[in-house]
Amino acid sequence: MSVYILPIIFVVLFLYCIYKRINTYDVFVKGAKGAIKLVVDIFPYIAAILIAVALLRVSGITNFLAQLLSPIFNALGIPTELVELVLLRPFTGSGSYGILENIFSSYGADSYISRCACVIMGCSETIFYVATVYISQTKVKKLLYAIPVALVCSLVGTILACLICKVM
Numbered sequence: 001m002s003v004y005i006l007p008i009i010f011v012v013l014f015l016y017c018i019y020k021r022i023n024t025y026d027v028f029v030k031g032a033k034g035a036i037k038l039v040v041d042i043f044p045y046i047a048a049i050l051i052a053v054a055l056l057r058v059s060g061i062t063n064f065l066a067q068l069l070s071p072i073f074n075a076l077g078i079p080t081e082l083v084e085l086v087l088l089r090p091f092t093g094s095g096s097y098g099i100l101e102n103i104f105s106s107y108g109a110d111s112y113i114s115r116c117a118c119v120i121m122g123c124s125e126t127i128f129y130v131a132t133v134y135i136s137q138t139k140v141k142k143l144l145y146a147i148p149v150a151l152v153c154s155l156v157g158t159i160l161a162c163l164i165c166k167v168m
Helices: 002-019 024-059 061-075 080-088 093-107 112-123 127-137 146-167
Strands: none
Touching: 002 024, 024 061, 024 080, 024 127, 061 080, 080 093, 080 112, 080 146, 093 112, 112 146, 127 146
């Protein structure tokens, strides 16, 4: 069924444009121009996040933090093997997938650790990336409560993910 969703949406939109007499090519080109402007506008923010994450990983700070925080995470029901994933997930999606791949190769795809990691990846978001894109494209600059609330929700989702995987 999912194979047909995008073509159906495309056909429906195309037929709607014909019905409303909208020049689809011009609208598409205008949207592409807007996308290029968006990429140019958010690139410095994204570059800053990617460089910061790379520096954290290369310097060993993430490993140090993982070891330091693992007793707290263990008390919350999060295995030590997942602490680095939980710490980096709010910052980077691709880095998180790299950690997920390492977890798969170390523990196997069907292990408890791998199942927890998959559910964590599915129930969490790259909070700082999304906030960066949002801040760069809107006039809203005060995110006093948004980021802490998102981080708490991500932690709660991680705890529940590990609990659910343990029960299953």
